[in-house]
């Protein structure tokens with residue numbers, strides 16, 4: 001296995017742990033908010049709960065990407081662009097370990 005992939009795996013696992021902590025923290029915050037009884041506070045709580053849910057959705061999405069990248073490392077398919085199949089530049093992978101597209105395809109997909 002490419003030794004850079006080992007480094008990326010470490011990075012991915014670190015990020016995964018951080019995300020899991022973050023999600024855990026957000027869930028606890030939600031429980032506290034729902035205990036608020038005052039009607040005015042309840043409205044505020046509902047808003048912050050919405051924010052927390054959308055934040056959590058982002059974290060879960062990133063977690064999903066990380067799991068996919070980790071699985072690809074295991075399978076030996078990591079680092080191949082999902083669109084064109086060309087290898088993704090290692091410099092890019094070190095910056096964005098859960099990138100699934102090469103820079104060319106990423107730019108194309110963002111233009112769409």
Ligand SMILES: [Zn+2]
Nearest residue numbers: 081084102105
């Ligand atoms: Zn590509």
